[in-house]
Amino acid sequence: MKVLVVAPYISFVYGGTARVVKDLAGALGRQNTHVDIVTTNASGSNTLNVPFGQWVSEACFRVQYFSCWHRYDLVCSASMLRWLHWHISDYDVVHTHTLFSPMLSWVHRLCQSRRVPYLMTPHGMLEPWALAHKPKKKAFYFRWIEKDALTKASAIHVLTQGEADGLAAMGLNNTVLLPNGIDAQSLGCNAKPELFYRYFPEAKGKKIILFMSRIDPKKGLDLLARAFAKVRTEFPCAHLIIAGPDSVGYGVKVQRYFDEVGCLDAVTFTGMLTGELKQSALNVSSLFTLPSYSEGFSISVLEAMACGLPCVITTGCNFPEADAAGAAQVVAVDSRAIAQALINCLANWPRAKAMGDRARKLVLEHYTCDKVAVRLLATYTAILGHSGDETSQLVSDEIAN
Structure with a gap:
């Protein structure tokens, strides 16, 4: 054929x-x-x-x-x-x-x-x-x-x-x-954390929340700004990594969202990450989030889950199977719901870690x-x-x- x-x-x-x-x-x-x-x-x-x-x-x-x-x-x-x-x-x-x-x-x-x-x-x-x-x-x-x-x-x-x-x-x-x-063999989850900190030293020693997707209006970064501001009141050590290309010129507006809620100093915009640097970013992160209004079926969510990261995603990500398997926190497309889910994960790490373990198993069994x-x-x-x-x-x- x-x-x-x-x-x-x-x-x-x-x-x-x-x-x-x-x-x-x-x-x-x-x-x-x-x-x-x-x-x-x-x-x-x-x-x-x-x-x-x-x-x-x-x-x-x-x-x-x-x-x-x-x-x-x-x-x-x-x-x-x-x-x-x-x-x-x-x-x-x-x-x-x-x-x-x-x-x-x-x-x-x-x-x-x-x-x-x-x-x-x-x-x-x-x-x-x-x-x-x-x-x-x-x-x-x-x-x-x-x-x-x-x-x-x-x-x-x-x-x-x-x-x-x-x-x-x-x-x-x-x-x-x-x-x-996803091509699970290409993830290389053993990439060294030091590589990421070499490029972005401001994140070292922080509780890193990773957003890894295009900087685009549909990705819910306006919601994430308000949610992250609430997270910071509970966990001042939280640091947000926004990793993704700005292919439509939306990045300036996104920075304004975080500036308006007073937490731009706790956000690092890395641009698109690839190869070992991308894998290092996954390895240093505590949580992953994709607060999208709409998704087809996100590759970045699958990658984060395959690396065992606890994930907070919205119903707009169209992944009810992850919710049913207890492999991700799937919440409403709402900044308060996103904030509470992130706070819950950081406050109860053993439970969040167990969710990440289930996520890795789910992806490797069904989504390669x-x-x-x-x-x-x-x-x-x-x-x-x-x-x-x-x-x-x-x-x-x-x-x-």
Whole structure:
């Protein structure tokens, strides 16, 4: 089977979506599946220094990059579209990632005209909060372009049951539910704490609360500012690390949120962390929090849980399974609820540590890329062997067996 993955970007400045594309490709490759990724060199306000017009071999898959014009997450590449015009029929299945992209809309139409089955992964971009952001533009684009592509897709890959229910309410029932997974072997939980303190000495000796995600309005940093101010009244030694790229220019406003509640001096903005420095940040932290208004299915939460960190997340993170397993504190999208959960964890460390241990076990048993790849491969097989109406049930049966 030859699978073509099409994504507007795979630079890590775009957060978990980019990670998922590459990690899943590698996991599929380990299942003896031929996987190629075509993408662009977009990287936030910058571009990746990558070769064009040739395959770049990575572990178990290949990537070909194309030059582009881009502004934030709006990406266009004429050279990539020309390549797809000539080569898309070389593949058995096409898998696209993200929505509201004119470039991907053209890809879906090309698949339809060439009779190449395609699967779409919205990555939570049809969640109510996400649709409420720039609602007029999205409503127009969804009605006249995106819904047709989704309806004609062989399957829509959703990450949570809530996402599946939301799409069903839109009349889209051709969904297959598969969560995100992480490459647990790449976490390297033995990275030395001293590495982080070498770069950020102001955090040494403090109770570190880690936020590790994009600096974006949907991530709930306005809520976290008010919550952290309350935490500091109970635990003056608490220090907040905000680790993530500011790809949409939201960082100045976030700093103002913390300044207004009087705790900016206890916050460190590290920018995006990668490699051993990222793992060191996970290792020095006492707690992890993601107070999002809306998520698809957060990779950063899975990474923190896999490292055994007690996690405080909101219902907007769409992870009720973690709550049911006692593997995370899942609270309302409310600053007071977030603050109380963080305070409770710091006040009762043995209980919080036990929750972190359960979190690690849950992720390693159910949310690794290799486990998800087996299910995704079953999805591709069902798509190739049956009509779209049958795909969801066939994949569910395959997973159950």
